[in-house]
Amino acid sequence: MKNKTISISTLDGHKLDGYLVHPEGTPKGGVIVLQEIFGVTSHIREVTEGFARQGYLTLAPALFDRLKPGIELEYTAIEAGIDLMQKLKLEEVAEDLKATVAALRRELAAIPGAGSKIGAVGYCWGGSIADFAACRTDINAAVAYYGRATVGWLDEQPRCPVLYHFGALDPLIPPELVQQITAGRPGQTVHVYAEAGHGFNCNERHEFHAASAELALQRTLEFFSRHLG
8 A cells, every 4th residue: 555645736726735545456446535624634644544445546635725735633623623614615625626536537547447436535524525525526426424514505416326424412413404414415325323423433532433433434335335336
């Protein structure tokens, strides 16, 4: 498994970094890993490497680079992360997503025999951005972990299958909000984990819930296997 940082160029003239990880052997497809409000942290890089170990060429774009390159916040810096998230314009994020998809497609095309399909998976804010990517780009599948911001664009519809993971004990996304997102995404798959709160997938947060994280990952990998190959 090899990793490196690449530069991704957008159509509006911006450049952002992307953490690219090559799997052992020929990739069966590509996966874009979308960050929490804390940036492309060591945890997000670890998650990116985890999907590469499953046989995917993986790429984690640094979506906060439009504000300041190289942002990595501690998990206690919630207010700072929210401030950064709120400063980003959705249309700019859309440009970054399109450029990231195009960059990953080029990387896959350069590898003989590699699969051509691409999925996106995101966590927290990135979970919502995975849904947004499904609405605004030509990816083949998306997985959204506990993304609240999705309620802001329920008038748009995904162009591909999307899998949603929520924690029943999540104070940021109460049941009525999960119901609103579910109703706004007819035909998509939603799982709610009875013992999980917000951030249950991250083993660097006190909300980490191992059993829920393991089951959600199993379902995510099955979903990607079905839609990406």
